Amino acid sequence: MTRIRIVVVVGARPQFIKSAPLIQELLSHRHRFRLTLVHSGQHYDPEMSTIFFSELKLPAPALNLRVGSGSHAYQTATIMLRLERFLRESQPDVVIAPGDTNTTLATALTGAKLAYQVAHLEAGLRSGDMDMPEEINRRLTDHCSTLLFAPTRTALANLAREGLAKDTWLTGDTMVDAMQRVMPTVKRREQKLLERMDLDDQDYVLVTLHRPSNVDNKDRLRQIIRNLERMRKVKLVFPMHPRTRKKLRNLKTNIKQNRFGICFVPPQGYVETLGLLRNAKCLLTDSGGMQKEAFLLRIPCVTLRSTTEWPETLVARANRLILDPRKIPTTVAIAKSMNLALKPPKTPFGDGTASQKIRKILERRVTVREPH
Numbered sequence: 001m002t003r004i005r006i007v008v009v010v011g012a013r014p015q016f017i018k019s020a021p022l023i024q025e026l027l028s029h030r031h032r033f034r035l036t037l038v039h040s041g042q043h044y045d046p047e048m049s050t051i052f053f054s055e056l057k058l059p060a061p062a063l064n065l066r067v068g069s070g071s072h073a074y075q076t077a078t079i080m081l082r083l084e085r086f087l088r089e090s091q092p093d094v095v096i097a098p099g100d101t102n103t104t105l106a107t108a109l110t111g112a113k114l115a116y117q118v119a120h121l122e123a124g125l126r127s128g129d130m131d132m133p134e135e136i137n138r139r140l141t142d143h144c145s146t147l148l149f150a151p152t153r154t155a156l157a158n159l160a161r162e163g164l165a166k167d168t169w170l171t172g173d174t175m176v177d178a179m180q181r182v183m184p185t186v187k188r189r190e191q192k193l194l195e196r197m198d199l200d201d202q203d204y205v206l207v208t209l210h211r212p213s214n215v216d217n218k219d220r221l222r223q224i225i226r227n228l229e230r231m232r233k234v235k236l237v238f239p240m241h242p243r244t245r246k247k248l249r250n251l252k253t254n255i256k257q258n259r260f261g262i263c264f265v266p267p268q269g270y271v272e273t274l275g276l277l278r279n280a281k282c283l284l285t286d287s288g289g290m291q292k293e294a295f296l297l298r299i300p301c302v303t304l305r306s307t308t309e310w311p312e313t314l315v316a317r318a319n320r321l322i323l324d325p326r327k328i329p330t331t332v333a334i335a336k337s338m339n340l341a342l343k344p345p346k347t348p349f350g351d352g353t354a355s356q357k358i359r360k361i362l363e364r365r366v367t368v369r370e371p372h
């Protein structure tokens with residue numbers, strides 16, 4: 001039987017996580033698929049990249065495009081140029097673009113322009129906020145992909161509303177698959193992690209902030225930090241994304257000190273992050289993926305944004321959106337009262353078999369091109 005040649009392109013932290021279960025699934029069906037993994041190099045620090053490859057047991061990428069940091073146009077265009085060369089040589093039957101980063105958009109555009117089949121993993125998410133670079137990436141990626149894998153019913157409906165109803169599939173979310181697989185390791189390691197960080201179960205709030213809308217504006221970032229400092233009675237654990245670290249240094253915030261009960265730590269791996277989240281009393285974040293992880297772990301979430309691409313977390317009243325940093329202390333204080341009635345696996349995000357469903361659809365829907 002002729003194998004389907006698949007190129008999966010990843011490059012940023014959330015992409016490693018959401019692609020991992022699908023990559024494992026494809027690797028365990030080697031007789032049907034020939035998989036090539038490409039890393040764009042968008043994230044390059046070991047703590048933003050390498051650690052995820054080992055924790056998620058991802059194979060080493062066949063190629064690293066080494067794009068590094070730069071403007072959106074630079075990253076997108078450079079990935080496109082380098083990827084185009086590789087795709088022309090490798091002639092895959094389908095290119096997979098996961099998520100909503102600049103790497104995602106560059107991958108989908110390059111694949112589509114070469115007239116390859118392009119599959120978007122995590123299709124149909126919409127925040128409705130075109131000021132978010134990810135929203136632009138998602139919309140454009142969906143519109144130039146030929147296979148659309150939607151994680152939720154809402155995402156599927158969003159696609160239909162934009163006239164994208166052909167080859168769209170409700171698969172569930174591969175991040176549920178990823179979380180289920182790593183959970184035994186999380187549970188095994190979390191006690192040591194809490195001891196190492198001098199934390200007790202439920203005695204701290206986990207904070208992650210990295211969106212340009214929160215950290216790129218000096219005044220807003222200053223206001224956020226000031227309001228975190230106001231919560232003196234609450235211990236805050238703040239793993240810092242490199243973007244946030246850089247911006248805080250520009251503000252001359254002393255990120256080594258723990259003066260106001262804020263414990264700044266480096267970016268954590270996947271296992272550590274889930275361990276910290278599972279034991280937190282609340283999550284304060286602007287991340288997309290972590291809103292959903294908090295929901296699945298039944299941890300109340302406060303999101304420092306005006307929109308979310310995961311409205312299901314709002315419907316279940318497990319997540320609250322706030323834009324004004326002055327509202328942080330009071331919202332975090334009442335977060336415990338949030339309704340967290342929905343329990344996995346009755347969540348709207350699937351039951352942990354998304355990667356299996358996607359693999360089966362790929363087997364049916366991808367046309368193998370000649371000659372090999």
Ligand code: UD1
Pocket residue numbers: 012013014042043044045046048049069070100101102103133134210241242243246
């Ligand atoms: C990217 C994604 C975002 C995702 C996030 C997860 C886009 C538009 N955004 O944002 O959707 O939520 O990844 O982390 O694609 N940097 C380092 N080391 C690294 C990577 C980045 O120091 O390994 C620094 C650089 O100074 C860079 C900045 O972080 O300028 C931002 O990195 P970039 O990849 O451009 O975007 P993210 O903010 O990480």
